Amino acid sequence: MSSQDILPEGKQEFTITVYTENQIGLLNRIAIIFTRRKINIDSLNTSPSEIDSIHRFTIVINETEDVVRKLARQIEKQVEVLKVYFHTNTDIIWQEMALYKVPADMIAEKAPVERLLRENGARAVVIRKDYIVFETTGHREETENLIKVLQPYGLIEFVRSARIAIIKDSEGFNAKLREFEQREPGEEVSENEYLNQRDKVFTM
Amino acid sequence: MEATQQEVLTAPEEQQAIELSGSAALLEALIIEGVSTIFGYPGGAIMPIYDALYDYKEKLNHILVRHEQGGIHAGQGYARSSGKVGVVFATSGPGATNLVTGLADAQIDSTPLVCITGQVFAHLLGTDAFQETDVINITTPVTKWNYQITDATEIPEVIAKAFYIARSGRPGPVLIDITKNAQIQKFAFKGYTPCHHIRSYRPKPIIRPKFIEQAAQVINEAKKPFILWGQGVILGKAEKEFTAFLKKSGIPAAWTIMGVGAIPTDHPQNVGMLGMHGNYGPNVLTNECDVLIAIGMRFDDRVTGRLDKYAKQAKVIHLDIDPAEIDKNVQTHVAVWGDCKETLPLLTQLIEEKQHTEWLEKFNDYARQENEALIDAELHPQTGEMTMGEVIDQLNQLTDGDAIVVTDVGQHQMVGCRYAKFNHTRSNITSGGLGTMGFALPAAIGAKFGAQQRTVVAVIGDGGFQMTIQELGTIMQSGVDVKILILNNRFLGMVRQWQELFNERRYSFVDIQSPDFVQVAKGYGIAGKTVTEREDLQSSLKEMLSNPGSFLLEVMVTKENNVFPMVPQGCSVSEIRLK
Numbered sequence: 001m002s003s004q005d006i007l008p009e010g011k012q013e014f015t016i017t018v019y020t021e022n023q024i025g026l027l028n029r030i031a032i033i034f035t036r037r038k039i040n041i042d043s044l045n046t047s048p049s050e051i052d053s054i055h056r057f058t059i060v061i062n063e064t065e066d067v068v069r070k071l072a073r074q075i076e077k078q079v080e081v082l083k084v085y086f087h088t089n090t091d092i093i094w095q096e097m098a099l100y101k102v103p104a105d106m107i108a109e110k111a112p113v114e115r116l117l118r119e120n121g122a123r124a125v126v127i128r129k130d131y132i133v134f135e136t137t138g139h140r141e142e143t144e145n146l147i148k149v150l151q152p153y154g155l156i157e158f159v160r161s162a163r164i165a166i167i168k169d170s171e172g173f174n175a176k177l178r179e180f181e182q183r184e185p186g187e188e189v190s191e192n193e194y195l196n197q198r199d200k201v202f203t204m
Numbered sequence: 205m206e207a208t209q210q211e212v213l214t215a216p217e218e219q220q221a222i223e224l225s226g227s228a229a230l231l232e233a234l235i236i237e238g239v240s241t242i243f244g245y246p247g248g249a250i251m252p253i254y255d256a257l258y259d260y261k262e263k264l265n266h267i268l269v270r271h272e273q274g275g276i277h278a279g280q281g282y283a284r285s286s287g288k289v290g291v292v293f294a295t296s297g298p299g300a301t302n303l304v305t306g307l308a309d310a311q312i313d314s315t316p317l318v319c320i321t322g323q324v325f326a327h328l329l330g331t332d333a334f335q336e337t338d339v340i341n342i343t344t345p346v347t348k349w350n351y352q353i354t355d356a357t358e359i360p361e362v363i364a365k366a367f368y369i370a371r372s373g374r375p376g377p378v379l380i381d382i383t384k385n386a387q388i389q390k391f392a393f394k395g396y397t398p399c400h401h402i403r404s405y406r407p408k409p410i411i412r413p414k415f416i417e418q419a420a421q422v423i424n425e426a427k428k429p430f431i432l433w434g435q436g437v438i439l440g441k442a443e444k445e446f447t448a449f450l451k452k453s454g455i456p457a458a459w460t461i462m463g464v465g466a467i468p469t470d471h472p473q474n475v476g477m478l479g480m481h482g483n484y485g486p487n488v489l490t491n492e493c494d495v496l497i498a499i500g501m502r503f504d505d506r507v508t509g510r511l512d513k514y515a516k517q518a519k520v521i522h523l524d525i526d527p528a529e530i531d532k533n534v535q536t537h538v539a540v541w542g543d544c545k546e547t548l549p550l551l552t553q554l555i556e557e558k559q560h561t562e563w564l565e566k567f568n569d570y571a572r573q574e575n576e577a578l579i580d581a582e583l584h585p586q587t588g589e590m591t592m593g594e595v596i597d598q599l600n601q602l603t604d605g606d607a608i609v610v611t612d613v614g615q616h617q618m619v620g621c622r623y624a625k626f627n628h629t630r631s632n633i634t635s636g637g638l639g640t641m642g643f644a645l646p647a648a649i650g651a652k653f654g655a656q657q658r659t660v661v662a663v664i665g666d667g668g669f670q671m672t673i674q675e676l677g678t679i680m681q682s683g684v685d686v687k688i689l690i691l692n693n694r695f696l697g698m699v700r701q702w703q704e705l706f707n708e709r710r711y712s713f714v715d716i717q718s719p720d721f722v723q724v725a726k727g728y729g730i731a732g733k734t735v736t737e738r739e740d741l742q743s744s745l746k747e748m749l750s751n752p753g754s755f756l757l758e759v760m761v762t763k764e765n766n767v768f769p770m771v772p773q774g775c776s777v778s779e780i781r782l783k
C-alpha cells in the first residue's frame with residue numbers, strides 16, 4: 001500500500017468482496033447499507049463467480065476499518081449473502097480496465113504516441129478511419145496516466161471500469177463455494193416470464 | 205432443501221398434484237404453517253386471495269381492520285403475545301405503503317411477520333398502472349427479506365422461505381408481493397414443504413466454546429458484575445435458562461423495555477429498568493460495575509446515553525444471536541455469539557455459584573433513594589390531580605401482574621413500563637425501537653387474538669389514541685375483548701416535557717384537543733367511562749376489567765407531570781436526574 005492510499009482520520013481504501021445468491025433486488029439491498037450511512041461507493045463491480053449460481057460483488061470504499069467491519073457484518077446479515085470479506089490494498093491484487101478513444105489521424109501521424117502507448121501497456125481494440133480505441137488495465141494511477149498522455153492528442157472519450165480484485169490470501173472462498181454447490185446446487189433464477197408476454201397474459 | 209418425509213404434509217407425490225390457483229395454494233401454505241388468524245384489508249389487487257379466503261373461512265380467521273397500519277400493528281401484537289408469526293394481508297399501492305410504518309417497527313423490534321401484498325398484473329409492472337407501487341424497493345430497508353412472486357408455481361417455496369426467515373435467528377418482518385396473475389393462475393400444487401434451510405442464510409452463528417469459557421472466567425473473577433437483558437431472552441424463549449443463570453450467578457440484572465417480563469418483576473435480582481427513563485440505580489451503577497453482561501440487547505442510544513461515557517470501566521460480555529450487533533455500539537471484551545437459549549446454559553455450567561449481596565444492596569440503596577425522591581409521590585400522591593403512575597399502580601393491584609400491558613408511545617409508555625408489574629413473559633408489548641404513536645390500540649387487538657385467555661390492557665395517551673382511533677371499528681366488528689386505558693393529560697405529554705425542560709417551556713403545538721372519547725367508543729358500541737376523581741379510580745378500573753368485552757376508560761391525569769428519572773439526551777447514564 002502506498003502512503004497516498006491513507007486518507008485523513010484513519011480512512012483508507014478497502015475492497016469488500018461479497019459472495020451472494022444470484023437474486024433480483026440484492027444489489028439494492030446491499031447498496032442501501034452504504035447509502036443509509038452516507039458512505040460513497042467508489043467502485044462497484046458485480047459478476048458471476050467461479051461457481052455457476054453464485055455471484056460476486058467487489059465494492060471499493062474509503063473508510064476506517066471499524067466502519068468497514070460493521071458494514072461487512074450488516075451485509076453478511078442479508079439472507080441471500082453467503083460470505084463477505086474486506087481487505088486493504090496490500091491484501092489483494094486488483095485491476096481496472098480503461099478505454100480511450102483517440103482521433104485516428106493524430107495517432108497515425110504522431111509516431112511518439114505509439115511508443116507512449118507501448119510504454120503504458122496499452123493495445124488497440126478497434127482501428128477505424130476516424131478513430132482508434134485503446135485499452136489498458138492496471139491500477140488507477142496507471143490508467144489515469146494515459147489520459148494525461150493522450151489528452152494533447154485529442155482524446156475524445158474515456159471510460160474506466162469498476163475494480164475487480166483477487167484476494168492474495170490462500171484459496172479464498174473457493175473450497176467453501178464448491179462445497180455449497182455440491183450440497184445444494186443453486187436454483188434456476190425464475191425470470192419474469194410474464195414481463196415478456198405482456199398483453200398476451202391476463203388483463204382485468 | 206432438506207425435509208424429512210413427515211414434514212411434507214400435503215400431496216407429496218407428483219401424481220397427487222392438485223390443480224390450485226395461486227391464491228388457494230397460498231392459503232393452504234398458511235394453514236400448514238399453523239396460521240389461524242390473519243389481519244388484513246382487501247382491494248383490487250388482492251381480490252383473488254380474498255375470494256379464495258371465502259372458502260377457507262372455517263380454517264382461517266380473518267380480522268378486517270380499519271387501516272393497513274392497524275393491520276400490521278395487530279400482527280405485531282399477535283406475534284409478541286403468542287410467540288408465533290403474525291400474518292397480514294394488504295392490497296397493492298396505498299394498501300402496501302400503509303404497511304411501511306409497521307414494517308419499520310417490526311424490523312427494529314425483531315418481530316416475526318409475514319405480510320402478503322397484492323400487486324398489479326405482472327405484465328403491467330413498471331408501467332405506472334393503477335395502484336402500482338414499487339413495494340419491493342420501498343420495503344427493502346425495513347424488511348428482513350422480501351420477494352415478488354410473478355408466477356403461481358413459486359408460491360409454495362417462497363412462502364415456506366418467508367416463514368422460515370421471519371421466525372428463525374433474529375426474527376423480523378418479511379414481505380411477499382404477489383402479482384394478480386400469479387394469484388389467479390392455476391398450477392399443479394405438489395404439496396408444501398416447510399423450509400428449514402437456505403444455503404446463504406445463517407440464522408444462528410456457530411457457538412464457540414472458547415469464548416464461553418472466557419466469559420465464564422471474566423464473570424468468576426468479577427467483584428461487581430451487572431446483567432443487562434433485552435428482548436433476546438424472550439425471542440429466544442430462554443426465560444428458564446436466563447433464570448437459572450441468574451440464580452447460580454447471583455448477579456443483579458436490569459432490563460430494557462423490550463426485555464421486561466422475561467422474569468417476574470419481583471424477582472430478587474431484578475433491579476429495574478435501564479435507559480433514559482429507567483431506574484436510578486441501574487443507570488448510575490452501569491458506570492461502576494466491573495463486568496457488564498449484555499444478553500439479547502443491542503445497546504440502543506436510549507439505553508446507553510452518551511456512548512463515550514458509557515461503562516468505560518467495565519469489561520463487556522455480549523451475548524447475541526446477531527453478529528452485527530457485537531461491537532456495533534459498545535466495544536466488547538468477550539463476544540458470545542449464538543442463541544442465548546443455547547449459550548446461557550453453557551455459561552451457567554461454567555460459572556461459580558455466588559451471591560453478590562453487598563453489591564446487590566447498592567442497587568437497593570439507590571432504589572430507596574429513588575422511592576423517597578419520586579416514586580412514592582408518583583404512586584401515592586396525597587393531593588391534587590391523579591398521576592399516571594398511580595393509575596398503573598392501581599391496575600397492578602387489580603390484575604395482580606397477570607395482564608398483558610400494551611403501551612403506546614409517550615410519557616404513559618415510560619410510566620407504564622416503569623411501574624407495570626409482570627408475572628409472566630410476553631406481557632409487555634410496546635414499540636421500543638421506532639417509538640410509533642398509534643401502535644397500542646391495534647397491537648392490543650392483535651395481542652388478545654394471540655393470547656385469548658389473558659387480560660389485555662392497552663395504555664394509551666390522548667395523542668396516540670387519535671392516531672389509530674379507527675381501530676375501534678375493528679374491536680366492534682370482531683368482538684375482541686380489549687381494555688383501553690387512556691391516560692389523558694390534554695397534551696402531547698412527552699414532547700411537552702422536553703419543551704419544558706429543554707426549550708424554556710415554549711409549548712409549540714403540543715396542546716391537543718380530544719373528542720369525547722367515551723362518546724366515540726359508544727358510537728362503536730364499546731362501553732366506557734371517564735374518571736376525574738381519585739376516589740373513583742379503583743372502582744372504575746374494576747369496572748373496566750370485569751366488563752364482559754371491551755371497555756374504554758379515560759383517566760384525566762395531571763396536565764404537566766414529568767417522567768423522572770431522566771437521562772437527558774447527550775448525557776452519560778450516571779448523570780441521571782431525579783428531578
Ligand SMILES: Cc1ncc(C[n+]2csc(CCOP(=O)(O)OP(=O)(O)O)c2C)c(N)n1
Nearest residue numbers: 614615616639641665666667668696697698
Ligand atoms: C407517529 C409518531 N409521531 C410523532 C411522535 C413523536 N412523539 C413522541 S411522544 C409524543 C407525544 C405523545 O403524546 P400522548 O399520546 O398524548 O402521550 P403522553 O406523552 O401525553 O403520555 C410525540 C408527539 C411519535 N413518537 N410517533
